[in-house]
Amino acid sequence: MKGARRPEVRLPALEPYEGGGLEPDGDYDGLEFRDADLTGQDGSGARFMDCALTGCALDETRLRHARVLDATLSGVRGVGTDLAEATLRDVELTDARLGGPQLHGAVLERVLIRGGKIDYLNLRTARLRDVVFEGCVLVEPDFGGARLERVEFVDCALKGADLHAATLVDVDLRGAASLEISRGLDRLSGAVISTAQLLDLAPVLAAQWGIRVEG
Structure with a gap:
């Protein structure tokens, strides 16, 4: 990473x-x-x-x-x-x-987004390289079709993130205070998450893959 x-x-x-x-x-x-x-x-x-x-x-x-x-x-x-x-x-x-x-189609390189709140951030088909989201709240950000390379989420809240058709390379989600993904769970192959985040995402992953979980 x-x-x-x-x-x-x-x-x-x-x-x-x-x-x-x-x-x-x-x-x-x-x-x-x-x-x-x-x-x-x-x-x-x-x-x-x-x-x-x-x-x-x-x-x-x-x-x-x-x-x-x-x-x-x-x-x-x-x-x-x-x-x-x-x-x-x-x-x-x-x-x-x-x-x-x-910001659809935008190019972000060496960008720090710290604090504040951004609702419905549109980054569809954007290219992000060396971008850090720190201590901010992102409500329903749209990364559809975007390319994220060396992107970090630190102490920030991701609510309802859309990763549909996105490409992730060296994306570190472990520091996200909360992680909610509405679409594109299958695009997480280029990211790293924590064990706790995996457990939080387990119900959504099970539903997507048609797995029935019974006690």
């Missing part, structure tokens, strides 16, 4: 973001977005490098195909944030409160 490499984000001195709205294909370098209301704005295809987003509102913010590189996002919140087919590399996301964020 190969462990995930965590990001090491060291931001330079940042300039404050002065507003004006995001622009498609915009270039944002060395900026601090603090308590910015980015609701409904369109930053599709934009590049965020050496940036910090703190306490920002991301409701329905369109960031499709965006590139977020060497950046921190802290306390961001929003419903329906669109990061489909985006690239996140060397990113730390902490204490987020997100509902239905769209």
Whole structure:
């Protein structure tokens, strides 16, 4: 089992973001977005490098195909944030409160997601490499068709995870505080779980394989 490499984000001195709205294909370098209301704005295809987003509102913010590189996002919140087919590399996301964020087809590499709660996270067909979920709550995350390589779940709750058609390589689930899988139990061959988790999953595994268990 190969462990995930965590990001090491060291931001330079940042300039404050002065507003004006995001622009498609915009270039944002060395900026601090603090308590910015980015609701409904369109930053599709934009590049965020050496940036910090703190306490920002991301409701329905369109960031499709965006590139977020060497950046921190802290306390961001929003419903329906669109990061489909985006690239996140060397990113730390902490204490987020997100509902239905769209990251299908996205690429996540050296990403740490710590704390907070994310409902209905859509990572279908995404590619995750060296990603750590730590101390967060994921409600019905969808990993359908995704590829997870060197991904760790540490002290986090996975509720109703969908692994249908996913590919798992060196995925460590042993540290998950709770583990509930709604679909795709047959895709766990590339993961490691604890003995206690195996016992918790036993009824679902038995039902899937048609095994009748009697006392």
